[in-house]
Amino acid sequence: MLLEGKNLSFKYKNTDYLFENINISVESGEIVGLVAKSGYGKSTLSKILAGYETPTKGQVLLNGKKLPNKGYNPVQLIYQHPEKSINPRMKMRDVLLEAGPIDYDLIKAIGIEEDWLTRYPLELSGGELQRFSVARVLNEKTKFIIADEISTMLDVITQAQIWNVIIEFVNKRNIGLVAVTHNKHLAEKICNRIFYLEKENRG
């Protein structure tokens, strides 16, 4: 499968273009890095690729077709802020169940302890929550993962642990991954190729 962003441009109301004419593509089984400094539109581009935002110009195509509006989106975004992507009034078990049945081996590998499942999001730290938002999208319905700065708030050991689980999963299931980060070294270590969002792309 192929996920591609064609001639993507984006601007918020009453501002200049955040970026213009971006072409980016990921194939199944490929890990692509998206590297840029803060404020260059990484998160916006991630949201566009996962269908959360509509680009001002251009389009996002999955195998030549538009992303589905209904049903499970095969392109899943893991958001930078786990506390915003999890309902504070839901217990962690229900958060995982929302995406489908719980894979206990997987959540163990990603470092989720079983007694966290009965807690509320406020009773867990940001890093602990982020493991849940990662675990939630690692299922057989996901074909592409856009990981937007998912490890920024974690310590180095936990970062390695989470990335290992994701990369293992991605390789096993032949999933395409876009690793969005400002950390060039991380991208160089895990990615097959890297896409730099540079100053020239800005309007």
Place this chain on the structure above:
Amino acid sequence: MNGRIKLIFSIIATITIILIIALVGILMDEDVLKADFKIKNIEPCLEYPFGTDWMGRDMLARTVKGLSISIVIGLVASIVSAVMAVIIGTLAGTMPKWVDSILGWLIDLVMGIPHLVLLILISFAVGRGIKGVMIGIAVTHWTSLARLVRSEVLQIRNEFYIKLSKKLGKSNIYILKNHILPHLLPQFIIGLVLLFPHAILHEAAVTFLGFGLPPEVPAIGIILSESMKYLSAGKWHLALFPGLSLVAIVLLFEHIGSNIKKVLDPYNAQN
């Protein structure tokens, strides 16, 4: 014992008092309410703590009966009102813009007319009595809660986890049931309980003015308006005790409401 447990105890105790009053009133033997001219115009004493009226009716019994009628009317009216508020508020928050505009206009319309005027009008139009008062109160009191619910829904609808839930393939109904309604539950309960005192006071007011319950029913509003005629003749106890009891019940509900607010919504309880 921490503050939270104390609060919950206090809420349960208050609810129990109200339930007892309601049950005593509902199960009361009708004979107690009958006129007995041998004992008319007795001032408050040990046997008749609230005294008796010009027809020899025990004022304590009438007051309790009246309060229990008020509690039942208040309960039904505020539940209907709060449910209406949640439905209308949620519709306004989730439906297309034009639905929101129409509902907003409707809320403004009902809010713009003084409660009592609208209440008299509706209760008169649907044929007075308990039914008229209940409908009247139910359809006038939902507005402010509906507005609150609408703004809550508008806010929560833009939360990232709701958008994410859609991308996980969840339907709007699933999102409403699992994300939006649980979020509204505290508002609903607090709104419901705080509607109670309003409903009871308006019921008494409409009845006092003669547009509510029929005169043979011992409602607080009836008791108060009848006692007006005898007040100048020195029968102070006819108005004082039923009036104080009404205020006491209203304060009890207010007490429950603000305490539930403290338990369910600690952030806003301090303001």
